[in-house]
Amino acid sequence: MVPTAPSQPTIQNLLSETRRYPAPADFAAQANVDATWWDRAAADPVAFWEEQAGRLDWAEPWQTAHTWRPASTSDTGELSIPKAEWFAGGKLNVAVNCVDRHVASGNGDRVAFHFEGEPGDRRSISYAELQREVSKAANALTALGIEQGDRVVVYLPVIVETIVITLAIARIGAVHSLVFGGFSAEALRFRVEDTGAKLLVTSDGQYRRGTAVAVKEAADAAVAGVDSIEHVLVVRRTGEATPDIPWTDGRDVWWHESVGVASEIHEPEFFDAETPLFIMYTSGTTGKPKGLVHTSGGYLTHASWSHWAVFDAKPETDVYWCTADLAWVTAHTYVLYGPLSNGVTSVIYEGTPNTPHTARHFEIIERYGVTTYYTAPTLIRTFMTWFADGVPASYDLSSIRLLGTVGEAINPEAWVWFYENIGGGRAPIVDTWWQSETGAAVMAPLPGVSTLKPGSALRALPGLRTLVVDDDGVQVPRGSGGYLVIDGTYPGMARTVWGNPERYRDSYWARFATQGYYFSGDGAKYDDDGDIWLLGRVDDVINVSGHRLSTIEIESALVARAAVGEAGVVRVADATTGEAIAAFVIPSGVGGTDADASAALVAELRAHVTRVIGPIAKPRDIYLVPDVPKTRSGKIMRRLLEDIAAGRPLGDTSSLQDATVPARIAEIVAANAD
Known part of the structure; x- marks a missing residue:
């Protein structure tokens, strides 16, 4: 199809990034994937995808690769519910593929x-030790009455037990739903009720920013009166640092008295x-979270292959670290199922990046030789704000051979x-x-193939196809912006929204049902080469006098200034x-700490944006x-910034890294209004 001019206004292309970084020759020479993969997959x-599924161990082959x-639209005008299947009839065990x-x-x-x-x-836990621990946990789950198809909600920090119980749930064919350990009792309760969970797995407490914090009371509040809950399995993490843990006899079970004494043979x-393998809830500040259902064979195929290809996995030598909290989908795919299915050694870290000091991540990279x-x-x-002069020379990061980013579009200056x-x-x-x-x-x-462009994810991976389209679903010309869609289906896609297939249809498939496109909700643009650049959520686009502007590009212009460490841009009436x-700008240094310096910085930034983008x-x-x-997953919650700027009540803030931030920003906004 030849792109035509869009019939409706699209998101404007504001910035142009010209720096290029070809794949290093030595990296390309040993890379898992070369340039031929795109044409072969297309x-x-x-x-x-059948070939990639063949990388896994199947107990029985599939009968139908894909439907x-x-x-x-029916004769009555009703839009039907879409349905995808991959490798139907094939049988496997996800945990066996990841461990045994x-x-x-x-x-x-x-x-x-x-x-x-x-x-x-x-x-440090070996694959053999992990196999024994997962088997013990699987036996303990069975003893607690958990069977295939039952739902288990996991409310734990980033600890080994979280990985063990997640794999054990998968091993017995139950369905897991992990919940960020910093979520409120109310947010946890919604997920317990919505899934109809029989079991909640939690801990006595968690470590947060150097302090042991009790969480069992919040867990109890979340399950109080929930009829489906039969047991609460409790990991002892903080021990004597969080005394007087509430306990309900007959319902509550200690991990060490259940999993700890179970058989190692399963x-x-x-x-x-x-x-179904897991239910992943979308989180946000408005609206009811959606419980996205991911299934076993297709998801593991996509997770395993993409980890191997994108991260050039070398199981014999790599030490891989994805920093995401285990409750987020990033960690499901690129801490748990992707790396484990490929037999890779990984690092997990429980705490925040600045506990007890701002170089904790560099210390960990050096200690384990992270690649x-x-x-x-x-x-x-x-x-960038903590280390304006670069990483201290006292930390050896020479083991790193590959870097990755996830969560939202990265600003070009941050990329560099x-x-x-x-x-x-040296590391791509x-x-x-x-x-x-x-x-x-x-x-x-x-x-090992791509010439990198700071700020761009470039193009769809082999076996996938993405487009940028206008309001009518017509592909926009190069140099233009619009809506990012996925053309076609693929194994890892969510199959439905738990308990609400109509919402699945309406949220993702209704807008471009005629074309059969999945609507991502993101804005994007093509550059002159046809590569794609993310422009942020469509809901975050700002319409200034009829010009539809991307928050990401304005933020990138601000972050390009040395005086700016980070920026969040939102619309206001x-x-x-x-x-x-x-x-909302975070200065990178001491500039801006007094009234005169602040005024000068603000004037400089306004002039800079005018110069590089336009008035x-x-x-x-x-x-x-x-x-x-x-959020703990690394996304700026721009909706909260909009609410603060407009003086509106805030939505759910329980997923924030630091819940005190909105109040501090509100004080600054109020002071500027005076």
């Missing part, structure tokens, strides 16, 4: 995880590829800082675009232009703030 995508029933098969192949002594606790406790069953470091742009921008300071100017960066809904990476560079731009993108309001509200 020739027959279903056959391509797809798209949303279509590596032990059986002679790699039981290989370290599966190096665990680093926030207080400094450490543990005979696995094998389940159909379309058996692949995958993190969020927001942390990279935070590092990451490349030069963490990657030593795989900037990945994907969503909870997609299950695994959809767009990303292939590190304006009587003249309809909407105007408000920018239409000049922020009406610039607030210098100590931080912006971010």
Whole structure:
């Protein structure tokens, strides 16, 4: 199809990034994937995914590789519910693919995880040890009455037990739903009730920013009066540091008295590829979270292959670290199922990046010889404010051979800082675009092939196809912006919304049902080469006097200034232009700490945005703030910034890294209004 001019206004293309970084010759020479993979996959995508499914161990082969029933309009005008299946009839066990098969192949002594606790406790667990622990947990789950199809909610921090119980749930064919340990009792209760969970797994307490915090009371509040809950399984994590833990006899069970004494021998069953594996809830500040259902065979195929290809996995030598909290989909795919299915050694860290000091991540990279470091742009921008002069020379990061980013689009200047300071100017960066809904990476560079462009995920991976379209679903010309869609289906995609298939249809398939496109909710643009650049959520687009502007590009312009460490841009109401731009800026240094310096910095930033983008993108309001509200998964919660700027009540803030940030920003906004 030849792109035509869009019939409706699209998101404007504001910035142009010209820096290029070809794949290093030595990296390309040993890379898992070369440039031929795109054409081979495009020739027959279903056959391509069958080949990747063949990387896994199947107890029984599939009968039907793929079926797809798209949303279509009936004679009565009703849009049907779409349905996809991959590898139906094939049987496998996800946990066996992630653990047992590596032990059986002679790699039981290989370290599966190096665990680093926030207080400094450490543990390394081999694949053989992990197999024994998962088997014990599977037997304990069965003893607690958990069967295939039952739902188990897991409310734990980033500890080894979280991985063990998650794999054990998968091993017995039950369905897990992990919940971020910082969520409120109310947020946890919603997920317990919505899934109809029989079991909640939690801990006595957690370590947060150097302090032991009790969480069992919040867990109890979440399950109080929930009829489906039969037991609460409790890990002793903080012990005497959080005394007087509430206890309900007959319901509550200690991990060490259940899992700890169970048999190390467990005979696995094998389940159909379309058996639900987990429910992942989208989180946000507005609206009811959606419980996205991911199934076993297709999801594991996509997770395993994309980890192997995008992160160039070398199981014999890699020490891989994805910094995401285990409750987020990033960690499901690229801490748990992707790396484990490939037999890789990983690092997990319980705490925050600045506990007890701001270089904790560098210390961990050096200690374990991390080779692949995958993190969020927001942390990279935070590092830029903490280490304006670069990473201290006292930390040896020379083991790193590959970097990755996830969570939201990365600003070009942050990309370059990451490349030069963490990657030593030698390690390629795989900037990945994907969503909870997609299950695994959809767009990303292939590190041994792609010429990298700071700020761009470039193009869809082999076996996948993404487009940028206008309101009518027509592909926009190069140099233009619009809506990012996925054309076709693929194994890792969510199959439905738990208990609400109509919401699945309406949220993702209704808008472009005629074309059969999945609507991502993101804005994007093509550059002149046809590569794709993310422009943020469509809901975050700012319409200034009819010009539809991307928050990401305005933020990138601000972050390009050395005086700025991070920026969050949102829309605010304006009587003249309809909407105007408000920018919340974190200064990178001491500049801006007094009134004169602050005024000078604000004037400089307005002039800079006008110069590099144009007057239409000049922020009406610039607030210098100590931080912006971010989730633990690394996303700026721009909706909260909008609410603060407008003086509206805030939505759910329980997923914030630091719940005190909105109040501090509100004080600054109020002071500027006086």
